[in-house]
Amino acid sequence: MTVLLEVESLDKRFGGLHVTRGVSFSIHEGDRLALIGPNGAGKTTLVNQVSGVLAPDGGQIRLRGEDVTTRSQAQRVRAGLARTFQITTLAPHFPVQRQVELALFEREGLTGRAWRSIDAYPALQDEAGALLARFGLREQAATPTERLAYGEQRLVEMALALALRPRVLLLDEPMAGVPKGDGTRLLAALDALPRELGVLIIEHDMDLVFRFATRILVLAEGAVLAEGTPEDIRRDPKVRAAYLGNS
């Protein structure tokens, strides 16, 4: 399997606080790697370094063999790494279909041209329609995203990230705040992600983690406590003591 993302000996401090301690892992095509650990373990800080929001103090991040450690977020997106957007920070009053078209425009370097010219790009309109269909959002195509149910907004976020045609997708707590009833739809969407995509997911919902992940990386106090298959992790006494409990 082709290796997509390699994180090697990553290190990060906030003043005297050592929040990432020599963390290494890799993601191959088709991997669903879940990052779990107690509150404050350093999960978000780690993912922020991978996506380029934060600069590490040491270590290396490679995307498909290319060293991107000092590259900008935009450069990493172009190299094949996408993370879910918070749609509330985009244009929530835009209809869902337009939001996705906007992301496709950006991918194609067309942003800045007259917005009405979207009609001149039927292939992109079709692609946006296909993305909405993949996430079961066809009926909501004309609805402003701010009027969607919260769970549906998370689906739009995933559609926007996929619009960038990533090889690696970072999902930061896709289940957070989603009512129980909508969880099934979200899980179905996760299951339907392109097979060859590499996925790194941070999630506190252990049902989802153990159902979705092919491998799990457990962080504690900034360092890797354990890594393995869901079965390995479920049985690991260190993990049970530090995080999962004995239930």
Ligand SMILES: Nc1ncnc2c1ncn2[C@@H]1O[C@H](COP(=O)(O)OP(=O)(O)OP(=O)(O)O)[C@@H](O)[C@H]1O
């Ligand atoms: N910008 C910052 N400046 C100083 N300390 C920070 C900063 N960001 C995070 N921290 C600290 O780094 C540690 C790791 O935080 P982080 O948010 O990465 O953990 P987490 O595992 O994502 O937690 P949670 O599960 O609660 O989201 C915490 O002690 C946190 O207080």
